[in-house]
Amino acid sequence: xxxxxGAASLMKPTxxxxxxxxxxxxxxxxxxxxxxxxxxxxxxxLALQTRFFKxxxxxxxxxxxxxxxxxxxxxxxxAPHVSCSQLxxxxxxxxxxxxxxxxxxxxxxxxxxxxxxxxxxxxxxxASYLWNTxxxxxxxxxxxxxxxxxxxxxxxxxxxxxxxxxSLPASAIAFIDDKEENVxxxxxxxxxxxxxxxxxxxxxxxxxxxx
Numbered sequence: 001x002x003x004x005x006g007a008a009s010l011m012k013p014t015x016x017x018x019x020x021x022x023x024x025x026x027x028x029x030x031x032x033x034x035x036x037x038x039x040x041x042x043x044x045x046l047a048l049q050t051r052f053f054k055x056x057x058x059x060x061x062x063x064x065x066x067x068x069x070x071x072x073x074x075x076x077x078x079a080p081h082v083s084c085s086q087l088x089x090x091x092x093x094x095x096x097x098x099x100x101x102x103x104x105x106x107x108x109x110x111x112x113x114x115x116x117x118x119x120x121x122x123x124x125x126x127a128s129y130l131w132n133t134x135x136x137x138x139x140x141x142x143x144x145x146x147x148x149x150x151x152x153x154x155x156x157x158x159x160x161x162x163x164x165x166x167s168l169p170a171s172a173i174a175f176i177d178d179k180e181e182n183v184x185x186x187x188x189x190x191x192x193x194x195x196x197x198x199x200x201x202x203x204x205x206x207x208x209x210x211x
Contacts, residue, residue: 013173013206016173016175018116019118019120019178023176023196027094043087051074110139118136119158120145121145122145122147124148127143131143144165149161173192174192
């Protein structure tokens, strides 16, 4: 940060951190990937929530348990005809709707010399799917995710872990996320953070990207 006529001004960020779900990926159905899982696979949606996501997801997404180790017993109980691999493929493939308009904007930012990193709440398998199968590795320079760090947004510890991982001060980092709480915590740490909404313009949200 530097001063012009006594007023604080933000410098061009060293890196732009980008959230995944709700930003890079936006499902067209507000109910998300599981909206039709019962009719498509015969997996009761409510039972999946109560038997797997509610009791197990916190451990899985923070890297304390493997996805399949917790999902397999739940499926055996609620949908024994469906394997972990079947459900995971349905989930990951159904939750892979890229916002191509945003990706074009991000490509321009990257071409201007600002690296792009993903900062996201993911477990290990979906993180790998996003990076390798969906090939976000071709569009972004790095990814920082909850299971890897052991913490998730909006905890201050998530942002601190990212700062340590990239060896940059908060003031050097720009960030977009679709959740106000995540943005507020990032701002409190000193990140140049903006709330992303569909159809927004990156340079309007973070003008410093064009400096």
